[in-house]
Amino acid sequence: MRYHIITFGCQMNVHDSEKIAGMLTELGYEKCDSAEQADVIVINTCCIRETAESKAISKIGSLKQIKDKHPEKIVAVCGCMTQAGDNSQKLSERFPFIDIIFGTHNIHHFKDYLLERRELGKKVVEIWEREEGAIDDVPVLTGNSVSAFVNIIYGCNNFCTYCIVPYVRGRERSRPFEAIYSEVKKLIEGDYKEVVLLGQNVNSYGNDIGGMKFYQLLDKLSKIEGKYRLRFMTSHPKDFDDNLIRVIRDNERVCNSIHLPVQSGSDRILKAMNRNYTAADYLKIIEKIYKHIPDCGITSDFMVGFPGETDEDFKATLDLVKKVRYNGCYMFVYSRRKGTPAAEWEQVPDEVKKQRIVELISLQNQITKEINREKYLGNTFEILVDGKHDKREGLYCGKTECGRLINFEGDESHIGQFLNVKVTKSATSALFGEICA
Ligand code: SF4
Numbered sequence: 001m002r003y004h005i006i007t008f009g010c011q012m013n014v015h016d017s018e019k020i021a022g023m024l025t026e027l028g029y030e031k032c033d034s035a036e037q038a039d040v041i042v043i044n045t046c047c048i049r050e051t052a053e054s055k056a057i058s059k060i061g062s063l064k065q066i067k068d069k070h071p072e073k074i075v076a077v078c079g080c081m082t083q084a085g086d087n088s089q090k091l092s093e094r095f096p097f098i099d100i101i102f103g104t105h106n107i108h109h110f111k112d113y114l115l116e117r118r119e120l121g122k123k124v125v126e127i128w129e130r131e132e133g134a135i136d137d138v139p140v141l142t143g144n145s146v147s148a149f150v151n152i153i154y155g156c157n158n159f160c161t162y163c164i165v166p167y168v169r170g171r172e173r174s175r176p177f178e179a180i181y182s183e184v185k186k187l188i189e190g191d192y193k194e195v196v197l198l199g200q201n202v203n204s205y206g207n208d209i210g211g212m213k214f215y216q217l218l219d220k221l222s223k224i225e226g227k228y229r230l231r232f233m234t235s236h237p238k239d240f241d242d243n244l245i246r247v248i249r250d251n252e253r254v255c256n257s258i259h260l261p262v263q264s265g266s267d268r269i270l271k272a273m274n275r276n277y278t279a280a281d282y283l284k285i286i287e288k289i290y291k292h293i294p295d296c297g298i299t300s301d302f303m304v305g306f307p308g309e310t311d312e313d314f315k316a317t318l319d320l321v322k323k324v325r326y327n328g329c330y331m332f333v334y335s336r337r338k339g340t341p342a343a344e345w346e347q348v349p350d351e352v353k354k355q356r357i358v359e360l361i362s363l364q365n366q367i368t369k370e371i372n373r374e375k376y377l378g379n380t381f382e383i384l385v386d387g388k389h390d391k392r393e394g395l396y397c398g399k400t401e402c403g404r405l406i407n408f409e410g411d412e413s414h415i416g417q418f419l420n421v422k423v424t425k426s427a428t429s430a431l432f433g434e435i436c437a
Contacts, residue, residue, distance in 0.1 A: 003029040008056050009046025015149040017044045022139030023111040040074045045081035049335035058422030060095050060337035067097040076100035083168040089125045103127040108135045131170035136179050146386040146416045148187045152180050153199035161274045161341040174209045180310045188226045193384055197232040202427035215243040222251040233259045238276040240285050247291050256293050257403040261301035265320030266313035269306050286324050297327035297402025300395045305334040307345035314356050333357050365428050372426035380422045380436055385414045
């Protein structure tokens with residue numbers, strides 16, 4: 001019996017798919033590379049942007065042919081899209097061949113739904129309106145033998161006016177420290193070389209259960225013996241704590257790398273987004289980070305074309321990018337999400353959004369090129385090799401502590417190793433290097 005999982009969206013979804021893979025493995029299924037070969041096909045959807053939703057819908061539609069030929073195959077659809085509004089009902093009507101539909105709150109019951117469908121032939125559509133605490137007893141099959149994700153907090157309380165996440169992932173639920181500690185320890189003892197702590201807002205860790213704060217959790221985890229790296233994402237600037245900078249600076253195992261989404265450089269837009277900080281507050285944090293950890297790799301998320309964004313607001317965003325000089329950025333066009341306040345506001349024309357995103361990407365590309373030349377070219381970095389280049393044969397890649405990817409000529413034996421690599425060539429976003437003795 002074989003399974004194939006298609007995942008859309010962020011690391012949270014990738015990790016949810018690892019849990020679905022864990023449950024399928026417990027039931028005796030093995031992973032395969034295509035929907036055609038699989039007995040169970042799972043589509044884990046995302047609805048953060050319209051494009052992610054359209055891609056998932058078109059993928060589901062493409063499975064009809066397979067189901068027509070092989071009705072015994074089981075198709076399951078889950079994730080943020082099925083959790084939102086009446087999407088599960090709509091999907092079930094539009095694609096009657098789907099066997100199982102479930103949401104983000106009841107993912108841990110997938111095994112029961114699959115058995116119900118397999119043994120009793122019942123179609124299952126089950127979405128839970130409410131979350132059930134922080135679920136801890138789900139098996140995980142990690143997709144990678146070097147780096148593993150560990151959830152520390154689920155959900156979000158922030159309700160940024162453009163974001164659907166609090167509606168589909170529920171309120172913040174922190175996992176108990178003991179559960180996180182033992183999972184991380186087991187991974188490190190199992191020879192994983194990197195653990196990425198996940199949460200929509202890791203800085204809120206512990207607020208709902210009292211006791212330990214995120215910086216204390218990170219500090220304790222970094223005391224586990226062994227050679228490994230700890231990373232975390234995502235941080236919210238309004239909750240960013242000076243203690244965290246100290247923990248990152250003082251612990252070798254915690255990477256000098258921070259993903260700190262700002263979204264906009266305009267105070268007017270930040271207010272409308274309900275982000276609860278100003279551009280000046282954000283820049284103050286950046287200043288502190290660079291003061292205490294000069295080589296820190298800072299990355300961010302930006303959204304252009306938020307309702308009401310003027311040329312002046314957009315200019316403020318460009319100015320902020322120039323000031324911070326990010327190691328890299330994820331840049332998006334605002335996407336209207338039904339059910340969020342901003343979806344009801346007057347929208348920026350598509351043409352304007354397109355011009356702005358092109359300008360922002362080109363500015364960041366220019367900065368990345370300059371940083372590559374000034375900071376990386378000719379210098380040697382320790383990287384953790386986590387896999388092969390996805391297109392070029394013989395090329396392998398790994399990340400520096402700051403999170404920059406370096407490609408080099410290597411072999412399978414390098415995967416999972418810490419290597420010193422000298423950067424010999426830099427393209428706009430990619431770096432290439434040679435292994436040093
Ligand atoms: S912090 Fe804002 S953008 Fe991030 S998940 Fe929560 S609501 Fe969405």
